[in-house]
Structure formats: C-alpha cells, structure tokens
Amino acid sequence: MNNKEFITALAARLDMPAQDAQKVLATFVNEFTDVLGEGCSLTVSGFGCFEVKKKLERIVVNPTTKQRMLVPPKLALSFKPSNLLKDKIKE
Template sequence: MNKTEFINAISAKSGLSKVDTKKAVEAFVETVSEELKSGGKVALLGFGSFSVTEKSARKGVNPKTKQPIDIPARKSVKFKAGTELAETVK
C-alpha cells in the first residue's frame, strides 16, 4: 500500500474528505519525524512505538572487492509493534 492508497483507505473508513485525510496523515508523519529527530520516542498504545537507536561504528567488507571498509556510526529508526497489532497480524 502506497501513500495515496493509504490516504484513500483512511478517508473511506473515517468519513473525512481526502484533502483532510491527506493533511492529517502528513501532520502525523511530520510530528513523528520531529519527535524522533529531537531524540524522543512516540508510543501509540495498542499499535506500537517509534524510537531512535544508535548503531556503533564497525568494520565491514565490500562484497564486490572483498576489501575491508569502515562503516561509520549512525542513528536508525526502530519500530516495535504493540501487543494488539502483533495479535492482529498472527
């Protein structure tokens, strides 16, 4: 499901117009992004939580040349499904 299909599905289930639904989805994405950028965490009870994890620097191997490379440290977004979502998917 892409963003347009997601907006159409939410619009159909909520009874909101597609324009209002698009604004709501974009506001949700922007809010979560800003919170994660500032180092926070977003927890939606029953759905799941978004957080930022630190990945440390490590050694790796370029599979094409087999040469060792240094992989720098970075931040990564993590999503952990909530209990209700996990049970629904089972």
C-alpha cells in the first residue's frame, strides 16, 4: 500500500474527498514531526510507541579498504509495536 492507496483508503473511511484527506494527513505529519523533533515519545494506544532514541557513536571498518571510521552519534526514531498490533499480525 503506497501513499496514494493509503490516502484513498483513508478518504473512503472518513467519507471525505481524497484531497482533504491528503491535507489532513499533511498536517498530521507536520505535527507529529514537531512533537518528536522535540525529543518526546509518543504512544498511540492499540498501535505502538514512537520514540526518539540516541544511537551512540561507533567505529566501523570498511571491509574492502580496511579503513576505520568514527561514526558520530545520532538521534533516531524508533517504533515499537504494541501487543495488540503484534497479536493482530500473528493471526
């Protein structure tokens, strides 16, 4: 299901034109980005938990050149599905 399909599905569910659904989706994504950009964690009940995690810096080796690189630390978004979602997927 790509973006287009997703929007049409969403619009069908909400009984609104696809364009509106797209707009609302855009605002949702913006807000979501803002919230998580501040380093918050966001839990959606019945779906999962979005969390910003700090990945530590590390040294990696390029296997072909044997070159060592120090990879800087970074913040990454992690998603942890809730048990409900897990169960549904198991079925």
